[in-house]
Amino acid sequence: MEELDEQPAEAVIPGLGRCGTHIGFDWGPREFLLYETRYPPSDKAHLETSGQLSFLRNDEDLFSPVLRKLFNESHGIFVGLQKSEEEATSRTRKADLVRVSKNYRSVLQACMQEMHKVASSTRDKFQSEKYSEQLSILSAMELCWNLCEILFIEAATAGSLLVLLLDWIRFHSSEIDNIAEEVLQSESPLQHERFWDLITAYVLQARMDEARQLLAKEAAVTTSTRSMCRVLDDLLKKMPTFGSQTLTEFELKWQHWREECERHLQCGTFSSSPQMETICKVLLGAEDTLLEKKDLMGTWYHFLVSQLLYTHPTVTLAEIHSYAQSCLDIFSPGDSSSEPLDNVLLAAFELDIHQVIKEFSIVTNNWWFVAHLTDLLDHCQLFQSHNLYFGSNMREHLLLEYASGLFSHHSLWQLGVDYFDHCPELGRVYLELHMERIPLSTEKKALKALRICEQRQMTEQVRSICKTMAMQAMRNRRLGSALSWSIRAKDAGFATLISDRFLKDYCERGRFSDLDLIDNLGPAMLLSDRLTFLGKYREFHKMYNDQQFEEAARLLLSLMTARIAPCTFWLTLLLDALPLLEQQQVIFSAEQTYQLMSCLEERTAAKLEPIQSEESRKSQDSSIENTKVEMLRLALARNLSRAIVKEGTVQV
Amino acid sequence: METMVAKYVSQKISKTRWRPVPASSLQQPDVFAAGSWDNEENKVSLWSIGDFGAIHMEEEYLADPKLLCDIRHKGDVMDLQFLDQERIVTASSTGRVTIFRHHQGNQTLSEKQKWEHAHRLCECVKWPRSSTAPGVVCNNPEIVSVGEDGRINLFRADSKEIVRTSISTIHAVIFLRTTEILTVNSIGQLKMWDLRQQGNDPTHIFSMANERVPLHCLDRHPSQQHVVATGGQDGMLCIWDVRQSRTPISLLTAHDAEMWEVHFHPSKPDHLFTCSEDGSLWHWDASTEVMERPSFLLGGRGNVSLSRSAVGQSFSQSLMTAWLNSDPTKGHLEINDLLPSSTLSVNSLDVLGEYLVCGTDAESIYVLKRPLA
Structure with a gap:
């Protein structure tokens, strides 16, 4: 068993965990589904439960309107960074990456400002607490970044x-500005008790x-x-x-300057002014003096x-990491329980990127920071691509997590x-996998989803989206729209199904709906045999009109002889031939x-065999049909005679 | 130089429209409305770019858009249109058509009138804006809406009347004249309907030969009403002359993905703007062509001492044909990309006076000043 990095947090869900009940759960893409359940001692009866479902999610941040700006704006920077990769020259590379990093930070800062504004304008105590918590996380992010x-x-x-x-x-230290304001706005700044504090700071x-x-x-x-x-x-100058x-x-100059400071201290130049002496000690970096002024640093x-x-x-x-650890120890002695932020910063000073990422993943409840930072650092070639045991490297893993989070959001x-x-x-x-699960509420949304899939040649998903839309249209009895969707998906099976529906409608009502579409099928007609038939059959009607x-007669006949119908x-087709047979002039040749x-x-x-089995039920139907067939036979015979006569006449 | 501000608004924007300014004044537009889509709770919001109090001497200064007020909107905002200075009509994905009223005194929006289930899904609403005087108040406006269900509805005051149905999905509608409307549909047809005629048939059908690429948007030339521009799924821009030809006059290859909106500049119609799913916003400039043509005409006449009025005449003549003659092979059409590179769809744009506003799926609204320059 692996060691846990942190103690799992406990959450109390109202309505769950009543005495004598159990909690059942199921995984969602980004959330938990929890429900109350009861296992009876003997597995006979179903016991009553409250029947309440609860959703538990970890990434509430996604739903904060302020943070949405962060996600959107940083998306643009992210895409820009990936593109710049392709056209990178190594000379300007570092400057570019620093610029990108600064862009990310300025977005963060804008977001902090916005959050600050929102937090101070809300009156709801609970809300404002939540905002200030998010604000502190944001500022920690900015500091670390x-x-x-x-x-x-x-x-450097x-x-x-x-x-x-x-x-x-x-x-990142605002303390000094507060002191400055306090001192400089007082009536006589020089007399102010913090005057020297300010200079020291x-x-x-x-x-x-x-x-x-x-x-x-x-x-x-x-x-x-x-x-x-x-x-x-003079010393300061x-x-x-x-x-x-x-x-x-620089080192030479520095040494020289330092010696001068030391000389002044030893000669007691500042002995009559303890404040100035302190400053001089600060200039020499005396540890105990610095520690005395620790309040000024914070x-x-x-x-x-x-x-x-x-x-x-x-x-x-x-060298810096060795100083970092000792500074932390000296600064807060005896305080062994370090803050998460301290750990992150310490890890950074130790140049342990993985530790920084890991610590931050634990602190925040969304993946924005770690995903973007890791990606940026990866562009600096700082990661040896050691693969994680779940099949991707760290950058990819974090990006996948972040993006999956975005996909769980409705917008x-x-x-x-x-x-x-x-x-x-x-x-x-x-x-x-995610595209298939996008709820398609409107045609426009479907078009957007479709465009995403088509650009990436995701044929399976294109089919699935079109099929969903076609089914929706079918259910709303909009056959034309359904047909267009299945044509777009090149889904022959579904096109056949819809064509059949069209033909059925025609048989029942004697006219076609969606003439616009059927008349303009063009090459799409070849998608399925049935669709071809539908198009051609409609063509027959047009010619007839x-x-x-x-x-029209030639087309009608070819529909049957070529076995398209x-x-x-x-x-139905033969009956359609009836009026043509009865025309004054002879249309069908012998x-x-x-x-x-x-x-x-x-x-x-072909019809005889199935009819015999259901004879009783269909007897009435078949009698009507028989009359039709009789009429047809008669018309055919008459036409044949006329045709033979006519053809004979012409030949003479 | 154009100037631009971007504002992130935490909702994907489906429509942006300027509030019309009185035709008589030289005032620039300062308020626009935006509608969102695909959110759990969609909104219609009003934004102001005028800045109150502070006077900025720099010409190029453009204030950050400021939210005036917003109101919940049931379903995605599919279309949005100002009826006059105060009233906004919206089309919803729930099939509802709503009129909102903006109370300028206390800056609030309220629902004034609604037609539930006008469509199964409403795509677009329009009212006949007079071309010469944009923003003239109609006392008894006629509103036309079209829907995914293929119906065209005509509303008057508070009675609802369904005018026509045509079954393939209609994507957009505009008024050609007060009694005639044009629609585009998903099988690449441009149809003209006369509201006075009864029956379910359009008066004219225009389409590309052997093509059935869905069309998504259309606009007509503000002064030459027979010139119509459409954009479709393949990102192609088509210019049609609805007086003469059944097929488009010119086809211009444009965006890489669906073109969502096309707009002529209302007062400088040689400029056209289009936006697309591929995240681009383009400015099409045919005015260079206009500038060249008169010299050609002058040369053709061989008359050196042309009077001033004659020059003016040739100008107006060429103006008439600027779009109908724009042949891509001649290369007179200048195209500028107005937005910094972005990958998410630009869903809507509106241009009025010196300003252009557009809304994107990246949850941002861009306001551009002097996009023509």
């Missing part, structure tokens, strides 16, 4: 790594310009500390930042970055299609009349 972007996609080198990490910290984030501005204010007012301020200001210079140059990763800034500004990717299913398209191994199979009797329909006669005989011979 940004870190992954720095560590994995940019794969020594020096620039810290610059990026500082940006990351600045972007700026220094901790290496926002030197802002720190120096504040310092200048202090220097302008307080004469006693002016010289000290000037020295500190001179702090080297990594830019265009080489790493060794999080262990801020602490990590600040400490690295003043102790190891040229930290590399390979988002269209997005899922593109995700399946980019899963080389199982995507197609998944898509086929247009008084083209000879062509079904046997059951021959009598040869044709013989053929008609043999058709009639053939038909009566």
Whole structure:
């Protein structure tokens, strides 16, 4: 048995779990079906249950209107990324991927803003709690994504790594802005108790310009500390930042600057101002001083970055994880139960992508984050494609899960299609299975589904969609529409069935419905024999109405002699010949009349056997039929005589 | 340069329509209606792009569409049309035709009138908008609706009258004149019906020879009513002259998938817009052709000192034939793709004045300013 990654959560379903009952369940595509059931001690009687069904689903997020924007907008980015793959040049590749990553993040940020707006405008307490929970998940996503972007996609080198990490910290700590607002909006900022806190906080984030501005204010007012301020200001100004210079140059400058700071501290330059002394200690990266100011940083990763800034500004990717673990330990000592977010970040610092993905899958209840991040990282060639035991690699597995989730949604299913398209191994199979299960409520929806299947040559699904629509049309007695659907699916069997219905309708009512369609069948007529017959038979009627009797007669005869007409329909055809036989001029030649006669005989011979078995029931029917046959025979005989006479006359 | 804003609205949009502006004013449209489909609860919503209070000096500024109000709609919104400044008529997949009223004072929508089960499934509703003055209020509007069931219904005030039936599915309808309508159906036919005549037969049937590609949309030229454009399942754009020919005047290969809507620009009819299932929104520009033709005519006459009015005349002549002569082989027709690459269907578009609005299956609404430029 495999080890569990997390304790399974318990959920209480109202109405289930009454004393003496059991819970039955069934799997759905994305949800559970739960119901109450009772096993009697002796298996005799059915015991009464409440008869209530409950659906339990894990991906409520899909139904949040705000998150739908996230799904839709990121879909566009995803598709763009897959396309760019094809036309990629390795030189610009990294820049492209970073840009894509930033796009994803900006979508996330927009979504956070929206969520924030919604959360603050709702009055419902339960709702607003739910929103703020989602908001915190979203901001955690953004935080992690940004870190992954720095560590994995940019794969920043020594020096620039810290610059990026500082940006990351600045972007994600709002605490400092709150202090700044509080201090600067007070009546006399200089007297404010948090004035120095603010400067320290700026220094901790290496926002030197802002720190120096504040310092200048202090220097302008307080004469006693002016010289000290000037020295500190000088130190802040001179702090080297990594830019265009080489790493060794930077390290040299850094060393020089650090020595200067140390000298000032030892000489006691700042001894009369404890605040400035603290700042100077911060500049030297003194661990205990930094820890004292831990409130200003708030999080262990801020602490990590600040400490690295003043102790190891040229930290590399390979080194960072050892600092990360120790920072976490120092920052929250004795607190062994770490937050899930801490685990994710720690895993990221350890450059263990799989762990990041795994931890995040446990925290969130939708697959959006892990699927998109994994896909992006996969485009950076960061995954050794080790196959999972269920037949696909991790990227594909997560995309499949995410897309299946989309397909379970009544409206988002269209997005899922593109995700399946980019899963080389199982995507197609998944898509086929899901497409068959789309409820087809309107013709337009069916057309859209059909287009998806046709573009991918999914013939089986095309047939199934057309058949569903044809059946719906049949049930609504719209034979024309049903026929068009089966023609589109090239479904010969169903076309035959519908053609039969048309003919039956004709026999009963004496006229055709849907003339538009039947008259315009064109080459589609060849789909099935019965359909051909239907089309040709209608053609006969048209010719007859247009008084083209000879062509009509030829067509009618050929329908029988070429065996296109079904046997059951021959009598109707022969009866249709009756008015032609009775015309004033001779239409059927002697040869044709013989053929008609043999058709009639053939038909009566074939009919005899089944009739005898049901004679009693059909006696009345057959008497009418007999009269018809008699009439036909008479007409045929008369026509034959006329034809022989006429042909004889012409020959002379 | 055109400018564009996109707004994600958390529902797939099936129709977008501008609220008509009074013909006399030079005002640009600022409010549009959108209908959704395939949602658990579909909605008709009204959006504003005018921004209140703030005056922006930059010409190119385009405000984010802002939701004014919305209301539940039973079934998918299959079609949507403004009757006048206040009233919107919708067609639903449940077969219902509804008139909504927009109360501009407190920004609410309410159901004013409805016809249940007008069809088994209602595809499209139209009323005879006068071509010369879009937005003129009809006192007693006649509304025509067509459905998947092949019926054409004509409504007057609150009495319902079923006019005609034709059995193959009708996809779209427009008014040609106040008494004549045109429909397209799923076997590639364009039919003309006269509402005054009784009986179930169309007055004319137009179709492509030997082709039965379903047609999905049609529009007629705003000033030359005999020029009609249709789009169908194969994404082909057809231009028809309903006065003369039984077959299309020109066939233009266009989109890769179903063309869902086609619209002439109401005041600059040399521009045509189409949108499609393949996620593209195209602008067809035949005006270059118009610009070239007069010079040809001038040369042909060999008259150097042409008076001004004569030039004007030749202009208007060429205007008449701009679409009927547009031959793809001549290459005068310019086509622009207006949307950034997207893969999901653009279901609807509407163009009025300087603005174009379109709605997509990616749950987004795009508003474009000056799409002609």
